[in-house]
Amino acid sequence: MLTTKSSASFYRFKKQAMQIILSRISTSALPLHVPRWMVCAALGAAVVYIYGSWPYRYWKKRGVKGPTMVPILGDMLRFVKFGGFRQMMLADLQEFGRVYGTYFMRRPVLVVADPDMLKQICIKRSENFTDRGTLGNETYPMDKGILTLKGQEWKRVRSLMTPAFSSGKMKVMFPLVEQSARQLCDSLLKAEGSVVDVKAYFTNFTMDAVACTLFGLQINTQENPENEFNRNGSEIFNFDFRNWKIWLLFLLPGISVPLFKRFGISLFKQANLNFFQDVISRALVEREASVNCDEYRDFLAAMVTARREAEQQGAKGLSEHEVLAQSLTLFLAGFETTSSALQFMAFFLAWNTDCQDRAYKEVAEAKAQNRGSITYECLQGLTFLNQCLDETLRLCPPALFTDRVCTETTVINGYEVEKGVNVRIPIVSIAHDPEAWENPEVFNPDRFARGSTDGAGLAHFLPFGMGPRSCIGMRLAQMEIRKAMAELLLAVEFRTAPDTKPYEQLDYKATTISAVKEPIKLRILSRKA
Structure with missing residues (x-):
């Protein structure tokens, strides 16, 4: 049970500590044989220790169990021990249960895996949990991104963006995705018989x-991997974690964020930012000049339409800065995650050939019944393929x-969550x-039947989140x-190779997403062959 504690006690403690330190430093309080510098060093070490350990009393004082923090380092040693978030969080669930307290640097974090509490946090009481935690994305241009914005500003941008991801817009964008899927199949077929990094x-x-759904660009990276968009897109989110700016944001966010904003410091390379700003500016000019900009069938066209409709109603549309932020946010949120999901899906189907055969037969029958094509409507009816995707996203x-x-301070199932505290899902x-889940480590698509x-x-299944702040790009992803997997199953078979590790032996990167350290290599066989 959490109890209410005033944050003013912390400031009283600091004031009392400083008074004690000042009084001890006075000459009269020092023995003659003890050098002043030694006393100052000891007192300094004590202050650093108290400063480094004081925040980690938060959950203990409130009777909430959780991992023990190391002064100053927090749970950094545990993070290294487990090799990243994935294994650490799975171990914490076993040891501490579905609700426990931890910290992100010096900030208290309540981890909630209890389904009833999550429904209240994400849906029933969502008005008190509208904001996301931020670190590093508060600087230009991501400061106006939908993942960063808070309160009413977030609601305004979200409402303007939502129509761009309706089922109707997905149907309009579908031919663009279809073309990219065919290029993917053609490229993989050229590797027929080979073991490749999928x-x-x-x-x-x-x-x-x-490139085509967000920016209206046709680039065919399969045939031309050195194109300018691919080069800039790959570089813009390729962060070097030795960069002093990242560490400054990580260690001193309260100081560094205002300074970065004041002096226009960004985590991104200026050349990459200039490229995307130029692409978006030229595309917006073209779409603004069009009477019916929906003919472009992309995200930027949808944003121009949303701006026009908002202004007709006397509301504020998205500025160019905001459009740039949303474009890069969607790029960041959807690029790596979508390719990783496809990788893991192919991996599981290669290890479970019975499931791959069932999915192939379902797709082949659907194609035959739809005049030789897999349409947008057809995708919705691929029941088993969708179950395979869900099971991949679960694992x-x-x-x-x-x-x-x-x-706003809120009581959830007897736990008082104070204003400003992060709740981690x-x-x-x-x-x-x-x-x-029964046998949760086993790939079993029928559990979603x-x-x-x-x-x-x-x-219990939240790959795209839940409630008002769920992933806005879920339908597009x-x-x-x-579409990509349906076309691939018609063209190729995925098979394991001698060095393809099974699921239980995969080694994951220490990141906040599911990513493996070593490439997953599969053998590609042609269906026709």
């Missing part, structure tokens, strides 16, 4: 899909967790919870993955 092909596909969710910031832990009680409940 992620490289899926990355090229995702780059092509992003290897694109994002391992997501955060919500409490904006451990997506990967929930998806591997043995109390919710209609009538199955395995993992029953809205809050699902369409890209389903």
Whole structure:
């Protein structure tokens, strides 16, 4: 049970500590044989220790269990021990249960994997948990991105963006994705009989899909990997974690964020930013000049339409800065995650050939019944293929967790969550919870079949989040993955190679997404052959 504690106690403590330090430093308080510098060093060390350990009393004082933090380092040593967030969060679920307290640097974080509490946080009481946690994306141009914005500003931008991802807009964008999927199939067929790094092909596909659906560009990265868009797109999110700016944001966000904003410092390379700003500016000019900009069938056209409709109603549309931020946010959120999902789906189908054969037969029958093509409507009816995708997203969710910031002190199931505290939703832990899923480490698409009680409940499967702040690009990502895999199954077979590790031996990167350290290599066989 959490109890209310005033933050004023911390400031009283600091004032008392400083008074003690000042009094001890006075000459009269020092023995004659003890050098002043030694006393100052000891007192300085004590202050550093107190400063480094004081925040980690937060959950203990409130009676909430959780991992023990190391002064100053927090849970950095545990992070290194487990090799990243994935294994650490799975271990924490086993040791501490579905609700426990931890920290991000010096900030208290309440981890919630309890489905009833999640429904309240994400849906029933979502008005008190509207904001996401931020770190590093508060600088230009991401400061206006939908993942960063808060409160009413977020609601305004979200409402303007939502029509761009309706089922109607997905149908309009579908031919663009279809073209990218065919280019993917053609490229993989050229590797027939070979063992390849499938992620490289899926990355090229995702780059092509992003370029055409977001920016209206046809680039064909499969045939021309050195194109300018691919080069800039690959570089802009290729962060070097030795960069002083990243560490400054990580260690001193309260100081560095205002300074970065004041002096226009960005985490991105200026050359890459200039490229995308130029692409977006020219595209917006073209679409603004068009009477019917929907003919472009891309995200930027949808944003121009949304701006026009908002201004007709006397509301504020998206500025060019905001359009740039949303474009890069969607790029960031959808590029790596979509290609990784395709990689893991191909991997699981290669290890489970019975499931691959079932999915292939379903797709082949659907194509025959739809005049030789897999249409947008057809994708919705590919029941088993969609179950395979869901099971892939369960075992290897694109994002391992997501955060919500409490904006108003709220009591959830007896836990008082104070204003300003982060609530972490451990997506990967929930998806591997043995109390919710039978044999959670086994690939079993039938657990998502209609009538199955395995993992029953809205809050047990959250690859795209839940509630008002769920992933706005969910439909686009699902369409890209389903279309690409449906076309691939008609063209090729995925088979394991001698050095293809099974699922339980995969070694993951220490990141916040599902990513493996070593490339997943599969053998590609032609269906026709």
